[in-house]
Amino acid sequence: MLKDLNYVAFDFETTWLNTEKDEPIQIWIIKFNKKFEVVKQFSSYIKPENLADLTEIVEFTTWIKLEKLKDAPTFEEIKKELVDFFDENSVLIWHNIQFDIKFMKRYLWEFPYLIEFDTYTYSRLLLHFEPSYALEILSDKYWFKGQSHDALADSFMSIELFKLIVKKVDKLVKKYQFLADLLLKSDSIFTKILELNPVNKNIFSIPKKWLSIPKTKKIKSDNLDILQFDNKTVFNVNWIDFETAFNLALNWQNKVIFAFSSNARQNIAKNILREKYVQFSTLNLWSTTNIDNEKLLLTKPRLEEFEANYILKSFSHYSEDISIFDISNFSEYKINKFLSWKNRTISANIILATHYDLFNFIKEKWKEEIKDYTVIMFDWHYWMNSLGKVINRGFDFYELMNKLDIILYRESFTKNSQNIEKLIDEIATFFGTLSVKLLPLFKWTKNKLEMVNLFENSSAWFFELKESFQNITKQLENLNEVEITRYWNIFKECAENYCIVEQKLFWQNAQLKYIFNPMMENVDINNFNDFMEGLQYYNFTVMEKNNYIKLSDKLEVQDKTTKFVDYKEQVDFKKLVEDIKNKIEAKESMFLVSNNKAFSNSLFKLIYNLTKEYKLEANIYAENITWGQWKLLYYLKKKKWVKITIWWPEFLLANKAKHVKYNEIHLLSIWWKFRQFITDDLSFYLE
Secondary structure: OEOOOEEEEEEEEEOOOOOOOOOEEEEEEEEEOOOOOEEEEEEEEOOOOOHHHOOOHHHHHHOOOHHHHOOOOOHHHHHHHOHHHOOOOEEEEEOOHHHHHHHHHHHOOOOOOOEEEEHHHHHHHHOOOOOOOOHHHHHHHHOOOOOOOOHHHHHHHHHHHHHHHHHHHHHHHHHOOHHHHHHHOEOOHHHHHEOOOOOOOOOOOOOOOOOOOOOOOOOOOOOOOHHHOOOOOEEEOOOOOHHHHHHHHHHHOOOEEEEEOOHHHHHHHHHHHHHOOOOOEEOOOEEEEOHHHHHHHHOOOOEOHHHHHHHHHHHHHHHOOOOOOOOOOHHHHHHHHHHEEEEEOOOOOEEEEEHHHHHHHHHOOOHHHHOOOEEEEOOHHHHHHHHHHHHOOOEEHHHHHHHHHHHHHHHOOOOOOHHHHHHHHHHHHHHHHHHHHHHHHHOOOOOOEEEEEOOOOOOHHHHHHHHHHHHHHHHHHHHOOHHHHHHHHHHHHHHHOEEEEEEEEEOOOOEEEEEEEEOOOOOOHHHHHHHHOOOEEEEEEOOOOOOOEEHHHOOOOOOOOOOEEEOOOOOOHHHHHHHHHHHHHOOOOEEEEOOOHHHHHHHHHHHHHHHHHHOOOOEEEEOOOOOOHHHHHHHHHHOOOOEEEEEOHHHHHHHHHOOOOOOEEEEOOOOHHHHHHHHHHHHHHHO
16 A cells, blocks of 8 residues: 555644744654554654743643753754654655644754655545544544644654545545546655556546535424514514524525624524524535536646545545535635536525625625525624625735636646736736835834825836736736636725725735725615615614614513623722632633733633642633634533633634533623623523
8 A cells, every 4th residue: 555665753842833933842753664563763852942931831732841841952962863764765744744844944954855744634635524623633533542732642643644544545546446547647645655556547527426405394483473574674682592583584484594794603503403404505606517627637648736636535525425525725626616617596495694795695796696585684783894894805916816826727728828827927026026115114013004005106116016017907807807807906996096005914824915905985874775675684683773673572581591790891800810710619611701812811821820829620722822713612512621711702602503501701801882782792692
């Protein structure tokens, strides 16, 4: 199965997540052969240069006691022990290699190896729709156990995950033998590590499990029929809970779109529908396969690695009876767009969407597809935020490049891609130059928004930039791609007038990027009415006005059981610490609602020190310190442990969607002006 190479799994534990400034404090490296037999291993704690600056938070995140580092060797001192693990035939195996490889190249840059295998990337390829692709969660599901954030455990878990991935590919190749031919004519990493035998068979299509669009019967009930009210009626939902309001809307309508302000709230609705065995769909136009393009892909003389991976993933879906393609990266999205043909209309009876999805769907001129539906706008008090993002959509250079990359990929099959490649290079040069000019505007200020007239300067430098802009505009218009033209027009409006430039950190490569926003158009109720014109819709909100109909007046309402501890003016830390201590001792859990990251971080340290001082057992989680939210939600749902969670309000609703319960909810760092509003909003969903 595996080629006779040197397979090396290793892992660093580090002082934190900055790959340029932080340092490794533990390494475990394991060499094994093609039979997965361990040949050699080495481990060591590592004394960092900044040991004196480390705090006990490092102990919490890595489970490594700082005292163990005091007498540990430095990295330079252990280097000689690592030489035998590396040669020109070494396959380096990590989970989430983008992090560890930077430490590898920083500390072991002179060591040779053949290729890198990222178990995170290939688990996304071949393990479908997992709740999280964190190493410990995959190991928990697939029964290769270990203590996460320990270099030894992470190394062995990476080996087991590598073995699982390799076995899955081997099984697919044996079941669909022509996959060997497809992989062998590609740059796939599996051709470099697997023994593959060609069978010289051609295929011209990828088999699929077609998804049937769900139909739903009308749900009968003797409850209040809100259809008796006029179109556009606004209902106040204070004093009742979400499930009651949701059931009312389900009772009477045959074809309905439920729109929510966020995915977390939408997921709560999904759970209710699943518990009732009610089928639903999302707000997407269904696509069929372009058979001609599929044949072009499969008969290419040479496949790129991402193309071979897409085909492999498609067959993995088919073998597991999965009908929805699990798109996990832009390359897969790009091929999926290339293989898509004409759209089919929406015909599901119940559709769930976010406000943004609904408004964007309407903006893209697809309102006709939903004219027979009644729209129920939950969280109507948030409509302005979502509609404002759709109307005042900004321009992102990276998004434009992605759109052009999709066209470039399509045109690569017709040999007409050279002009597009030149255009992409010209656009990259233009925005690179523009970014350099914009950088000084943000150098001496913390403000990340600046109002700019891009071409107001009369210098030759600006003249050349404007000339390039006009040339790009002409070429994009000649492409005759409606989506590209529409998107470029956002920047064109910015370039020809004053615009608001926003500086952001691009997460993929930690570089600065700029978002160009036209001068903001004021969004008001008239915009909302224009978007919804011709549709039947009802609005649900926690806001109170005299002309809103109170649903609580029409129903028998029970007292709510969800209780909030509200620090209305200023947080009394002495009382808060005492409350937390009492809850932990009583084996109860708390969610501390905070909209302020700095406050959350300070509170996390305070609670951590409290547990150390009184030797209390509790699991503490906070934004930007502990696990990402998807990994955390998995464990919060699975484990019945004492937990203290410090996060923003929306994450509390995400907990609700995963059926994670807390004994007490504290409202902490929230602007006083919105306290009652947030309390009512959360209470509606949490009951």
